Amino acid sequence: MRKIEVALVRTKVYELLKEMILNHELKLGEKLNVRELSEKLGISFTPVRDALLQLSSEGLVKVVPRVGFFVVEVNERFISEIIETRIMIETFCLDRYFDEISSSTEVLKIRDEIEEVKRTHDRKLFDDSDERLHKLIVKASSNETITSIYEKLWDKIDLVRHLNERYVVSNEEHKEIVESILARDKERAIESLVRHLKNVENETIKNLPLFEKTER
Numbered sequence: 001m002r003k004i005e006v007a008l009v010r011t012k013v014y015e016l017l018k019e020m021i022l023n024h025e026l027k028l029g030e031k032l033n034v035r036e037l038s039e040k041l042g043i044s045f046t047p048v049r050d051a052l053l054q055l056s057s058e059g060l061v062k063v064v065p066r067v068g069f070f071v072v073e074v075n076e077r078f079i080s081e082i083i084e085t086r087i088m089i090e091t092f093c094l095d096r097y098f099d100e101i102s103s104s105t106e107v108l109k110i111r112d113e114i115e116e117v118k119r120t121h122d123r124k125l126f127d128d129s130d131e132r133l134h135k136l137i138v139k140a141s142s143n144e145t146i147t148s149i150y151e152k153l154w155d156k157i158d159l160v161r162h163l164n165e166r167y168v169v170s171n172e173e174h175k176e177i178v179e180s181i182l183a184r185d186k187e188r189a190i191e192s193l194v195r196h197l198k199n200v201e202n203e204t205i206k207n208l209p210l211f212e213k214t215e216r
């Protein structure tokens with residue numbers, strides 16, 4: 001029984017800290033004080049330390065030996081590397097597995113969701129359809145190696161995708177991608193996807209100073 005409780009606490013702490021990092025309650029580059037965090041959460045050091053180690057293996061936390069833990073620092077290079085990797089994986093899958101994607105029922109659900117976002121400007125719904133669209137493209141490969149690399153990358157995508165406020169525009173770009181897919185226009189779908197990712201990159205880099213731990 002005791003063992004289960006410890007494991008549960010560890011998972012809870014991990015999920016909580018991850019959420020605090022992803023919603024930028026903990027700032028990018030901020031030092032994470034294990035003692036303070038454990039006092040704040042009313043638990044012992046160990047689960048906090050374990051959670052931070054797990055987050056460091058996912059690339060959201062940085063460990064500096066003999067100094068401590070930090071929320072990962074996001075700079076222009078970090079963003080460009082993510083986008084370059086996304087373009088590589090997503091356009092490859094869209095090109096190679098286009099028929100699987102265009103004949104899936106998921107793409108129809110996403111189209112409806114995009115229309116809903118257009119009407120309501122619901123950010124949470126946008127986040128959901130964003131994740132569904134980009135993952136549909138990758139998962140269509142049924143290639144476990146590609147999908148597991150992409151899932152790992154998604155944590156970093158999640159970290160930076162709230163660094164811009166362009167979701168209404170992004171939603172329009174998603175619409176263009178989905179419409180091209182449904183019209184079976186592969187070339188236009190790929191072009192729209194690359195343009196979308198490049199736009200996200202530029203806008204995110206432009207907004208970066210707003211999210212850094214200290215003002216310049």
Ligand code: NI
Pocket residue numbers: 130134170174196
């Ligand atoms: Ni998107």
